[in-house]
Amino acid sequence: MYCCQQVLVGKNPGLIPILTFLCEQSHKLTNMGIYYGRQLYFKARIGIGKFDLEKVYKNNYHYKVLYSQAAQQTLRTVAESFRSYYGLIIAYNEGKIEHRPRIPNYRKKGGMATVSYPKQALKLKDNQIRIPLGNTCKRWFGVDSFLIPMPSIRAFSTLKELRILPRNRCFYWEACL
Template sequence: MLFKVGKYLNNAELDKIMKTNVHFRALRSACAQQTLHGVIESFKSYKALKKKYDKGQLTDKPRVPKYRKKGGLSVVSYPARWVKLVKGQLKFTLGKQVKAWFGIDHFLLPMPSNIDFKSIKEYRFVPRNGCFYLEFVYERPKPKPVTPTENVLGIDPGLNNWLTCVSNIGKSFIVDGRKVKSQNQWYNKRVSAIKKGKQCDYWDEQLASLTERRNCQMRDNVNKAAKFVV
C-alpha cells in the first residue's frame, strides 16, 4: 500500500488482508499477528524517521524496511497463554494448516528448572546461524541497591592479557586472554579457507555452524570473565 498509494497500514488492516493467506493460517493466530505487527512497527519507525529527515532533523535519509531474503527466517513469538506445561514439558500448539500438511498439531520442549513457569510472559523462537533458540520473556525482581563504597577497580583491556585489574586496596590480577585470542584466530583461519576463491558475501551451512560455535565460545568467555571480576 505504501508503494502504490502512499498509505501506511495499521495492525487491524494488515490482519484483515492476511487472514486468508496460507502461511498466516499455518501459524497460531496470535503468533501470526505478532509477526505482522512487527512489520507494522518497522514501518512506523521508518515513517517517524522520514518525517524528521524531511524537516531537516536527520542528516542520513532513512531506508524503507527491506524484504527478507529468500529462505530467510523470522522470530516467532508465543504469548504465554498459548503455551501449556505438561509433565515438565512446554506444549506449543500449531495451526490447523500445519496439522493438515504434516499431521501434527503441537510439539514439546523441556521446561528449564531455573525459571518459574508462571512468571513467563512470552516465548520467542529465534533463528540464528542454522540453529533455533528459545527465549523466555519474564519479569525479574528489582535488584537490591548496591551499598556505596570507596573501593575502586581499574581495568585495562588487552589481547594476551585480556583484563589487567588493579584495585585501590592493594589487590591486582590478570585475566588471561590467550585462549580467547586462539579461538578467534582458529575461526578466522577456517573462514578464510572456506571462502577462498569465492565471493566476499559467500555463506553456507558450514560457515553458519562455525560462526555459531565461535559466538557461543565468546559469550561463554565473557560471562566467565565477568563473573570472576564481579
C-alpha cells in the same frame, strides 16, 4: 525488568522439520507484509496500522499454516517496522536526523524468520511448555503441538513470550520474561 534466556534446541529428528517449516512460513508471511506495506506507501502514501496486515492476510495460506497468534505476532512486527520508518521520515523532514531513512526492505529469498508465541498461546504441562501448531501443520505433520522443557530462569507465570529463533543452521528457544 525484562530478560530473555536462550536455549539451543538439540538434534531432535522429529522436531527439526517442524521448526524449519514454521520459520520458513514466518519468513514468507513477513515478506508478504512488507510487500503490502511498501505498495501502500509508494502508490497512495498511506501508512499501515497495527491490525491492517492481519485483516488483509487472515485468509492467506502462509497465515493459516501458522498458529493464529504466531501469525499475528509476525505481521505486527512488520507493522512496527513501518511505524518506526514513518516516525524517522517525520524526524528527517523536521531536520532532527541527518540521513534519509530507508523504507523496510524484503528479507532474502529462501530464508527463515523468528516465530513468536505470546504467553496466552502457551500451556504448562508436566514442567514442559506446550507449543501449539496451526490446523494445516496438524494435518501435515500429524501432531497438534510439541513440548519443550521449561527454562530454568523463573516460573511459568512470569513468562511473557516464547520465540523460535533460526540461527546458523540451528534453532534456539528464547523465553522472554
